[in-house]
Amino acid sequence: MSVRLRIISAIQQIATEQHVVLPPLEDNLSLHETGFDSLAFAILVARLEDDLGIDPFTISADASFPLTIGDFIRAYENVPA
Amino acid sequence: MSPREIFALRDYLDPTLKDRNLSDAGHSVSLTDIADRTCLKGRLAELSGRSVLLAVTGQYLAALSMIDIDGIARRMLLCPPDLNADHLAAIIADAEIDAVVTDQPDRFAASGVALVVTAREDLQPATRAQTERATEWLMLTSGTLGLPKIVGHTLEGLTGAIAADGPARGVRPVWATFYDIRRYGGLQIFLRAIVGGGSMVLSEPGEPIADHIARLKDKAVTHMSGTPSHWRKLLMSGAACAFSPRYVRLSGEIADQAVLDGLRQAFPSASIGHAYASTEAGVGFAVNDGLEGFPAALIGANRDGVEMKVVDGCLRIRSRRAAHAYVGRQAAVLTDEEGFVDTGDMVELRGDRYHFVGRRGGIINIGGLKVHPEEIEAVINRHGEVRMSRVRARRSPITGAIVVADVVLADGCDLSRSEEIRHKIIADCKANLAPHKVPAMIKFVEKLDVTAAGKLARSDA
Numbered sequence: 325m326s327v328r329l330r331i332i333s334a335i336q337q338i339a340t341e342q343h344v345v346l347p348p349l350e351d352n353l354s355l356h357e358t359g360f361d362s363l364a365f366a367i368l369v370a371r372l373e374d375d376l377g378i379d380p381f382t383i384s385a386d387a388s389f390p391l392t393i394g395d396f397i398r399a400y401e402n403v404p405a
Numbered sequence: 406m407s408p409r410e411i412f413a414l415r416d417y418l419d420p421t422l423k424d425r426n427l428s429d430a431g432h433s434v435s436l437t438d439i440a441d442r443t444c445l446k447g448r449l450a451e452l453s454g455r456s457v458l459l460a461v462t463g464q465y466l467a468a469l470s471m472i473d474i475d476g477i478a479r480r481m482l483l484c485p486p487d488l489n490a491d492h493l494a495a496i497i498a499d500a501e502i503d504a505v506v507t508d509q510p511d512r513f514a515a516s517g518v519a520l521v522v523t524a525r526e527d528l529q530p531a532t533r534a535q536t537e538r539a540t541e542w543l544m545l546t547s548g549t550l551g552l553p554k555i556v557g558h559t560l561e562g563l564t565g566a567i568a569a570d571g572p573a574r575g576v577r578p579v580w581a582t583f584y585d586i587r588r589y590g591g592l593q594i595f596l597r598a599i600v601g602g603g604s605m606v607l608s609e610p611g612e613p614i615a616d617h618i619a620r621l622k623d624k625a626v627t628h629m630s631g632t633p634s635h636w637r638k639l640l641m642s643g644a645a646c647a648f649s650p651r652y653v654r655l656s657g658e659i660a661d662q663a664v665l666d667g668l669r670q671a672f673p674s675a676s677i678g679h680a681y682a683s684t685e686a687g688v689g690f691a692v693n694d695g696l697e698g699f700p701a702a703l704i705g706a707n708r709d710g711v712e713m714k715v716v717d718g719c720l721r722i723r724s725r726r727a728a729h730a731y732v733g734r735q736a737a738v739l740t741d742e743e744g745f746v747d748t749g750d751m752v753e754l755r756g757d758r759y760h761f762v763g764r765r766g767g768i769i770n771i772g773g774l775k776v777h778p779e780e781i782e783a784v785i786n787r788h789g790e791v792r793m794s795r796v797r798a799r800r801s802p803i804t805g806a807i808v809v810a811d812v813v814l815a816d817g818c819d820l821s822r823s824e825e826i827r828h829k830i831i832a833d834c835k836a837n838l839a840p841h842k843v844p845a846m847i848k849f850v851e852k853l854d855v856t857a858a859g860k861l862a863r864s865d866a
Contacts, residue, residue, distance in 0.1 A: 341831070362772075363807065366806075366807045367845040367846065370799055370807060371846065
């Protein structure tokens, strides 16, 4: 499964657990519009770190926080393996 | 007025009591005639009035040495086996050590301590020594970070709870403990065996649990103590069925309902009690009704010289069994102005019982809210599929931290059910805990580390 698919699948799983109804997950959807609160994002980042072995938001001190779903996925895709 | 009579360990070795033994995996000695022998090869008199560091490798030799030294030396500091060698010089200076009893004399050749006496497991006949004084017993706290604190006790204080409980009825007890007897919890059991006229079976580091249990069975152990983590390890091993103690005692960590129920199931005919004790406060109380926590009526009353109060949610104890001081050059004050020891253990009143919720220093911070890991672990542990758990904070760049639970499943629990179990645990936590305490992640792990003192290792505590 690609990084993108794993991220989408993790978002969907957490949405179910947190009772969040997601809009369609398109790249230009702003993270704010997903309905995720900060806890849901914290869980997402922690799970992805376990799954993918990386946390792009702590690796680089100057990493800018993503604004959209597309930014968020690219943050993971751009980390050198 | 006649001086008060002083008892040392040797004075409890009644030559008329037969069939008492002290043993570990490789040695056994009769406690009936041990008072006429020595492990110090005739050098005991040199220790008279000295401050002695007892630094031997194994518990068996430690036990023999304690019996020799108590009542002769001014002080005896019990070195636990896992003492960080970097701390030794500071401890020697703080406790004003001027003699070492050890089975590794080379290790102390350059310590600056003038008198080094070698202890040996092969006992030699000796004239029964006369108790000269009340030796001060020094123990080290088991904190994981920094220099351990040196805590001063007397034998009278250390055995206060044993005297209060009275002699064991019926057959003399054969005691055993998972603890090392150079720790407060283990020393209590060793002293119970010696003072109470019983026998003692020591634990052996690294011994497989099945072999340990076989030895306990072989020696007909009737009374056994350990931390809840020790007992969970036994329950997980599948070896419990080979063992049927009459008394099971838990101390050193919070005994939650799950571990009490697990032990009740494993040892249906045993009496199961959990005791509250700490190196500083001594033995506070024991609870024998099979329920977690303790009756609220214990607070405020003076029972057998132990008084307790709750200040800012924290348990404080004033007791004749408490240590009398911290020892050392920069020793902190042990008690508040009224003589109460602040235990650092947080309690919460629910109905007519107080429940332990965690250590004041072990609080994790979740989005600015305080969380006791132990409170969440207690909810998780009551699931039949769970053997033990550890809750910790996982720092996150977004919220600061989230609650993560590492869970060890009970024997025979199928990992393919992990999703179902995860959902069950989360649902139960949501129903019983504030939202910020509900674990955001549950990881199933093979095992959780337990420290040398028998407590669940908390890396971020």
